[in-house]
Amino acid sequence: MAPRWPTTDSFDAWLRCTADWALQPRAGEARQYAHFVLDRYAREGDAKATKALIKKLEAAPPRDSLARLGDARAIASAHLDLDDEVSAMRAFDPVVATAKREKRRTTAALLAKSPDTFRAEHALIPPEARARLSPHQHAMSTYVAAGRLQRLGRPAQALALVHEAAGIARKAGWGAAVASFLLELGDKKAARALWDSLDARERDEAGVETLLMFGRKADVLAKVKTQALDAMTRLVPSEWNLHFVMSDLARAFDALRLLGRKKDATTLLDVTLQRMNTGSFDSRSFASFGAYLSLARMVARDRGWPPALVLLEHALTIAGTPQQQALRQVMELALELEQTDHALVWSQTLGAADHAKVHFARKEWSAMRKALKNITAPAEAAKLAWSLVRA
Numbered sequence: 001m002a003p004r005w006p007t008t009d010s011f012d013a014w015l016r017c018t019a020d021w022a023l024q025p026r027a028g029e030a031r032q033y034a035h036f037v038l039d040r041y042a043r044e045g046d047a048k049a050t051k052a053l054i055k056k057l058e059a060a061p062p063r064d065s066l067a068r069l070g071d072a073r074a075i076a077s078a079h080l081d082l083d084d085e086v087s088a089m090r091a092f093d094p095v096v097a098t099a100k101r102e103k104r105r106t107t108a109a110l111l112a113k114s115p116d117t118f119r120a121e122h123a124l125i126p127p128e129a130r131a132r133l134s135p136h137q138h139a140m141s142t143y144v145a146a147g148r149l150q151r152l153g154r155p156a157q158a159l160a161l162v163h164e165a166a167g168i169a170r171k172a173g174w175g176a177a178v179a180s181f182l183l184e185l186g187d188k189k190a191a192r193a194l195w196d197s198l199d200a201r202e203r204d205e206a207g208v209e210t211l212l213m214f215g216r217k218a219d220v221l222a223k224v225k226t227q228a229l230d231a232m233t234r235l236v237p238s239e240w241n242l243h244f245v246m247s248d249l250a251r252a253f254d255a256l257r258l259l260g261r262k263k264d265a266t267t268l269l270d271v272t273l274q275r276m277n278t279g280s281f282d283s284r285s286f287a288s289f290g291a292y293l294s295l296a297r298m299v300a301r302d303r304g305w306p307p308a309l310v311l312l313e314h315a316l317t318i319a320g321t322p323q324q325q326a327l328r329q330v331m332e333l334a335l336e337l338e339q340t341d342h343a344l345v346w347s348q349t350l351g352a353a354d355h356a357k358v359h360f361a362r363k364e365w366s367a368m369r370k371a372l373k374n375i376t377a378p379a380e381a382a383k384l385a386w387s388l389v390r391a
Contacts, residue, residue: 042079231245309342
C-alpha cells in the first residue's frame with residue numbers, strides 16, 4: 001500500500017499526504033508516521049493543525065493495546081509542546097489505567113526510550129511503573145534525557161541528571177559512557193574520578209572516542225592495531241561466526257580512520273579484500289552475507305559506491321533465506337550511504353513502511369533527510385521517525 005506522493009514541492013502537502021496514508025485502516029505499523037507529522041505540527045506551534053490531526057487519531061483508535069499506547073504518547077507529547085499539560089495527562093492516563101499489570105513495565109520502558117524523557121519521566125510515567133524500570137532501562141532513559149537537555153541548551157540540568165543517576169548507570173555497565181558524557185559536559189574532575197574507578201573490562205568496552213579522551217593516542221592506536229590483528233587471525237573459512245569477525249575488522253577500520261591513520265585503514269581493507277576475494281568465505285549463508293555487508297560499508301567509505309555495490313550484489317546472491325531480511329539490510333546500507341536511487345529499487349519488493357522510508361530520504365524530503373538518516377531498522381523507522389526530528 002504505497003502512499004500517493006504529491007507532485008507539488010509544498011512541504012505541507014507532503015506532511016498531509018504522509019498523515020493521510022498512515023491513518024488508512026490497514027496501515028499497520030506505518031500509522032506511526034502520523035505521529036511524526038503530529039510532532040512536526042506541534043513543534044512548529046501550529047495549534048490548529050495539531051488539534052485537527054489529534055481528532056483524526058482519536059476518531060479511529062487502533063485495536064492493539066501497544067499501538068494505542070503509541071497514539072497516547074504522541075498525543076500527550078504534542079499537548080506538552082503546546083504547553084497544555086492537563087490535556088497531556090488526560091490523553092495518557094486512560095491507557096495506563098487500563099493496562100494489565102504485566103504491561104506496566106513495558107509501558108515504562110517504551111516511554112523511557114523517548115527522546116523527550118526528561119519530561120516523560122516525571123510528567124507521564126506513573127510512580128509504580130517508574131519503580132519497575134531495570135537499572136539498564138533507568139540508565140538508558142537518564143542518558144538519553146541528559147542528551148536531550150544538552151541539545152536544548154540546558155547543560156546544568158543535564159549534568160545534575162547524570163550525577164544523580166551515576167550509581168545506577170555504573171551498575172548497568174554504563175560507566176564509561178557516563179564518564180565520557182561528564183567530560184563532554186565540562187565536569188573534568190568527576191569524569192576522571194569515574195574513569196579511574198572503572199576496571200579493565202569496563203574500559204575495554206569503551207569506544208575509541210572515549211579512550212582518546214582519557215588515554216594517550218599512542219596507547220589507543222596500539223590497542224586498535226592489536227584488535228585488528230586478532231580479528232585478522234580469525235578471518236578463516238572455517239570460522240562459523242564470520243559476520244562477527246568482519247564486524248571487529250570494521251570497528252578497527254573505523255577506529256584507524258578516526259585516529260588519522262587512513263593509510264593503515266586502507267592497508268587493513270586491502271588485506272581483508274584479498275582474503276574475501278578467494279571465494280572460500282561464501283558458504284556460511286547469512287553469516288557470509290553479514291560479512292560482505294560490513295565489507296561493503298568499509299569499501300564505500302574508502303573507495304566510493306561503485307565497488308561497494310558489486311559487493312552488495314554478491315552478498316545478496318549468497319544470503320540464502322530469509323531473502324527479504326537480507327534485501328532490507330542492503331537497502332538500509334544504501335540509505336546510510338545516501339544512495340537513494342538504488343535503495344528505492346530495492347524497496348519495491350519490501351513493505352510500505354520501507355518504501356515510504358526511502359521516499360523520506362530522497363531529495364524531495366531534503367528538509368527531513370538529516371533527521372531520518374540515522375534510522376537503521378525498518379521497525380524503528382515507523383516508531384521513531386516522528387521523534388528523531390526533535391533532536
